[in-house]
Amino acid sequence: MKVLMICTEKLPVPAIKGGAIQTYISGVLPHLSSHHEITVLGIEDPSLKNEEMSGGVRYVRIPGKRFELYKNGVVNFLENHENSFDIIHIFNRPRLVLPVRSASGNARIILSMHNDMFNPEKIPYEEAVRVVSEVERIVTVSNYVGNVIKSLYPQAAPKLKTIYSGVDTDRFLPGSHKNMERFRNKIRKKYGLENKTVILYAGRLSHNKGADRLIRALPLLAKKYDDLALVVIGSNWFSENHLTDFVAYIRALAKRQPVPVITTGFIHPDEIHQWFAAADLFVCTSVWQEPLARVHYEAMAAGLPIVTTARGGNPEVIMEGKNGLVVKEPEDPANFAEAISKLLDHKETMKKMGETNRQLAVSCYKWERVAADILSVWHNHPMNVKSNTAATIPRFSASAKAPEQPVHIPPPSSGTPGARKGQSDSGNQPQ
Amino acid sequence: MKTLEIMPWMTEETNETTEADKLHVPEYIQFIALAVLKQYDFSVRCMDVAATKPKKGGAIWKIETSEGPKSLKLLHRRPPRSIFSLGAQEYLCQQKARVPAIVKTNTGEKCVLAGGKIWFVAEWIESLTPAPKDLDGAKKLCYGLGEFHRLSKGYRPPSNAESASRVGNWEKKYRKILLKMDWFRHIAQAYHDLPASESMLRAVEYFEKQAQKALERLQNSKYRELARYGDLHWGLAHQDYGWSNGQLGKGSVWIIDLDGVAYDLPIRDLRKFISGMMIDAGHWDPETLRELIKAYHEANPLSKELYDLLLIDLSLPDEFYKNVKDVVYDPESFLNEETAEMLEEMIRTDASKWPALEEIANDWKDVKKKK
Numbered sequence: 174m175k176v177l178m179i180c181t182e183k184l185p186v187p188a189i190k191g192g193a194i195q196t197y198i199s200g201v202l203p204h205l206s207s208h209h210e211i212t213v214l215g216i217e218d219p220s221l222k223n224e225e226m227s228g229g230v231r232y233v234r235i236p237g238k239r240f241e242l243y244k245n246g247v248v249n250f251l252e253n254h255e256n257s258f259d260i261i262h263i264f265n266r267p268r269l270v271l272p273v274r275s276a277s278g279n280a281r282i283i284l285s286m287h288n289d290m291f292n293p294e295k296i297p298y299e300e301a302v303r304v305v306s307e308v309e310r311i312v313t314v315s316n317y318v319g320n321v322i323k324s325l326y327p328q329a330a331p332k333l334k335t336i337y338s339g340v341d342t343d344r345f346l347p348g349s350h351k352n353m354e355r356f357r358n359k360i361r362k363k364y365g366l367e368n369k370t371v372i373l374y375a376g377r378l379s380h381n382k383g384a385d386r387l388i389r390a391l392p393l394l395a396k397k398y399d400d401l402a403l404v405v406i407g408s409n410w411f412s413e414n415h416l417t418d419f420v421a422y423i424r425a426l427a428k429r430q431p432v433p434v435i436t437t438g439f440i441h442p443d444e445i446h447q448w449f450a451a452a453d454l455f456v457c458t459s460v461w462q463e464p465l466a467r468v469h470y471e472a473m474a475a476g477l478p479i480v481t482t483a484r485g486g487n488p489e490v491i492m493e494g495k496n497g498l499v500v501k502e503p504e505d506p507a508n509f510a511e512a513i514s515k516l517l518d519h520k521e522t523m524k525k526m527g528e529t530n531r532q533l534a535v536s537c538y539k540w541e542r543v544a545a546d547i548l549s550v551w552h553n554h555p556m557n558v559k560s561n562t563a564a565t566i567p568r569f570s571a572s573a574k575a576p577e578q579p580v581h582i583p584p585p586s587s588g589t590p591g592a593r594k595g596q597s598d599s600g601n602q603p604q
Numbered sequence: 605m606k607t608l609e610i611m612p613w614m615t616e617e618t619n620e621t622t623e624a625d626k627l628h629v630p631e632y633i634q635f636i637a638l639a640v641l642k643q644y645d646f647s648v649r650c651m652d653v654a655a656t657k658p659k660k661g662g663a664i665w666k667i668e669t670s671e672g673p674k675s676l677k678l679l680h681r682r683p684p685r686s687i688f689s690l691g692a693q694e695y696l697c698q699q700k701a702r703v704p705a706i707v708k709t710n711t712g713e714k715c716v717l718a719g720g721k722i723w724f725v726a727e728w729i730e731s732l733t734p735a736p737k738d739l740d741g742a743k744k745l746c747y748g749l750g751e752f753h754r755l756s757k758g759y760r761p762p763s764n765a766e767s768a769s770r771v772g773n774w775e776k777k778y779r780k781i782l783l784k785m786d787w788f789r790h791i792a793q794a795y796h797d798l799p800a801s802e803s804m805l806r807a808v809e810y811f812e813k814q815a816q817k818a819l820e821r822l823q824n825s826k827y828r829e830l831a832r833y834g835d836l837h838w839g840l841a842h843q844d845y846g847w848s849n850g851q852l853g854k855g856s857v858w859i860i861d862l863d864g865v866a867y868d869l870p871i872r873d874l875r876k877f878i879s880g881m882m883i884d885a886g887h888w889d890p891e892t893l894r895e896l897i898k899a900y901h902e903a904n905p906l907s908k909e910l911y912d913l914l915l916i917d918l919s920l921p922d923e924f925y926k927n928v929k930d931v932v933y934d935p936e937s938f939l940n941e942e943t944a945e946m947l948e949e950m951i952r953t954d955a956s957k958w959p960a961l962e963e964i965a966n967d968w969k970d971v972k973k974k975k
Contacts, residue, residue, distance in 0.1 A: 239684060239766065380783060389790060416615070421932040422787045429794040 174259040174551065176205075177280075179273070180215035181265050182243030185234065189220060191442045193467045194264050194287050197314075197338050197543070204544030206230045209551070212258070214250055216243065244272055251276035260551055263308075267296050270304040283550060285312040285336075288464045291322050305329045310550050312336050315465035315486025334550065337490070339543040340470035342534050347476030347527065348450040356447035364435050366451065369402040372513065373452035373477070375445065375468045376407045376459075378420050383458035383482070385419075386506045388426045388434060393510035395431040398517055403432060406448050408439035449475035454516055454523065457481040460503045465489060474534035478526035480512045494522075496529045608632060610678070610719035614658035627653045629663050633719065637665065637676060640716045640723045643709045646671040661721070662863075666728055673728035674707060678721055679863050684766035686722035689863045690714050691762045692840055693726070699755040702748070702858040704729055729858055732851040739892060742881055743899035745850045746874065748857025749842070750903025753870035757839035768866035771838055772831045778819040781925045785812040788928055791935050798939035803947040804928070810951055811921035818920040825916055826909040830869060841868035845877055871910055874900050875917040883923045886953050888960035894967060911968040918961055924950055 180186050181194055188195035198213065205211055206229040213230055216237025217223055223234045235246035247269060255278065262283045263269050267290055270282060284304070291301055305311070311332045313319040319333040348357040361367050376382045384405055394401055405427070409417045427434035440448060449455070455472035457479065465486030472479050473490075479497030481487045491497045498512045516523045613630050629637075641648050646669035654675070655664045662680030666673065679686040694714060696703045704726040706714050715724040735741035761767050770777070785808050792804035842849065843864040850857050878896055882888045897914070900906070906914070927946065931938045 418929065418932050422791070425791055425932055425935050426794055
C-alpha cells in the first residue's frame, strides 16, 4: 500500500531535535517501510533536505512551526498528489483531519494521539465530532489518552486502540553491558560520580514535569544515604537551552543541596542512552496528567528500576514492586524520598527490578512490536474486521487503577512480537 | 544577511549594567538596521540608539530623516507576534487614537523582516513630555488609557499574524503567581543564611494567602462570563502602560511602545497602573483610587462586573510578585539587605491597601453617576 504519514508542525523527522512523536515515527519507519511504500510529510529543518529518499522512505519537508502555515502546506501537498495514497496516518493533529479529508478523496485516515489535542481548548466540539466520524481508527499511546478522548467523545470508543510506544533496545542498554561500560565509566568519571548511587531524571524542565520535587526530596534522602547523586538531563524545551524561571529555580535549589546535582541541559538524542547507562535508578516526577512519558521505556531498556507517578498513563507500564514503584501523591517531595528509600534499602529487589525492566523492554517495547501493531491497524481495514479485534498490545499491567493484581510478565522474546492471547488492547474496557 | 539571526546580546543572568551598556547595540545589528533603512523613501541624517532590550534582543533608534524625526524599531518577539502588534498600531491610528503613525516602506509595506525579526519605522512625536507625577498627571494618563481601550475594540489582526490574547488567561496568571510563591519559599529556605531570607519567608507567608483569596474570588466572579464575550468585544490592553509609555503631547495623552499589546479585559492595564502608583507612594489612598478610576471611566465606562473584577485584580499581590520573581536567577545576590528592606516596606504599605479597597468596594454606582 501507499501510505502517507503526516507529522506535526513542531519538530522535524527524523528526530534530530528529540520529541516523543518524532522519536516514535523514526523508530517504526524502518520496520514499516519494508512492507509498504511510505511517504513522510513533516517540517523542514536547515540540516535536512526538503525532499529525499532515505532508508526506503520518501521524505517531504515543508515550512512549519505555525499550525496554519503547516496545514496549508499539507493541503497543498495533497492537492498535488491526488489519490496517491491508500492510507493517510496523521500524528497528533486532529485539526488536520478535515482539511486532509477534503484534499485527499477516499484515502483511509488513521489518527495517532499522543496527548490532549482533543481537549475542548484545542479543538472546537463540532470539529472534533466530525474528526471522530471521519477517521477509521484512533491510535493512542496509552489507555489514559484513549480514555480521555472517550470521555469527551463517547462515539470514539470503537475506534480507539492503544499502541504503547517503544525503544531501541540495541542502543539503550544497561550500564553493565559491554557496549555501555565505557560510556558509564566516562560519564561517572567526568562528573565525579564514581562510587555514587546515581538517580536519574530525564525530561523537559517545566513545572508539570516536577523535577523540583525530586531536588527537594534530596535533603531527606541525604539523612539516610551518603553516596547519592542526582543527574538532571533535559532543558526547558526540546533542543533549546533557555534559562526559564523554572530552570533557574531548580538550578538555584540544586546549588544548595547536600547531594551533588548535575544539570546537563539539553542532551542530543544520540547521546541520551549513555546517561541512562551511567545511572542506577530512574525517577519520573510528573505532577500533571501525562499521556505516558517515553523515558519509561528508555529506563526499562537501560535496565533501571523506575519510580514514577500516578499521573496520566505513566503507571500503566509499572507493576508496583516488580519493575518499579508508583508515587501516588507526587506533590509532596517526601513521597519521592520514601519511594527511593524503599529501593535503596532493598538493593536486591532494586537489582531485580532493573533486570525485569530490561526483559520487558526486549519482549514488549521494541520498535518492531510497535510497528507490528501499526501494521495490524493498517491491514485490518474495518470492512474486513468483524469486531474490534485487536491487537497485540504486549502489556503486563492491566490498568493503572489496579496495579496490584497478579500479573504475568511475558518472557523475553526474540521473534516478532505477535499475538498474545487474552489481552484486550485498552485496559478494562475494549475500546 | 540571510543567515544572520538576531539574538539577545545579554543573558538573563547579567545583573548590573552601566549607562553605556544600556545604549549598546551589537555591530551586526546596526549593520542590519542600515540595510532596513534603505527600504524607505527618506534619507537618514543621523541615528541614535534611544533604548534597548539587550536580554530580549530589541532596540529603538531615533532617526533624523529628510522627512522629519522618526523612530526605527527592532521588535524582539517572534515575527508573527510582532505583526499582530503592528496591525494593532495601524488600526488604532485609523481609529484616531493618539499612537505614532507607521511609516510605510518604499514598496508600501508596514515593516521589514531582517535578521529573523520585524523592524518598522514610525513617526517620532517630538512634543511628548512625561505627565507630572501627581494626581492630575495620573488622571490624565488614566483617561488616555480608557480612550486607547475604547478605540482598540474591533481590531482584527492580519492573516499572517499570531493572535495574542490574554482574555481567557486570568485564572492561569493567578495560579502562576500562587505557584511561584511556593518557589520563592523554597528558595528562601534553601538560602536561609542570607540577609533577606527571613523577610522573604515572612512576605511569602503574608502575600500567599492574598493570592489564594484573590484566585477564589476570581473563580466566584463573573470573570468567565466576561471572558466569553471574546477578543473583539474587549479589544486590546497595552500590557506595559505607565508613566513612560503614556506621555503628554499635542491633543492629550499619546501612547507609545505598543509591541506587547494583546487582547485582554481592559482593566488589566488600569489595575497595573493604579497599584504601581500606590506602591510608589507607599500608601493606598481611597480618594486617589476613586479619582483614577473615575478618570478612566469617563473615557471607557466600566460595567459593574468589570468594576468588581478590577477590585479582585487589585487584591492580587502582583506588585510583590513582580518585585521578587527574579530571585530564582541569583538568590545569593538578590536576597541582600536592600531586598530585605524592600520586602518590609511592601508589607508596611500593604496595610493601607485593604481599608482603601474596602472603602471603594461599593463605589460603582457613584462612578456611574458622576459620568
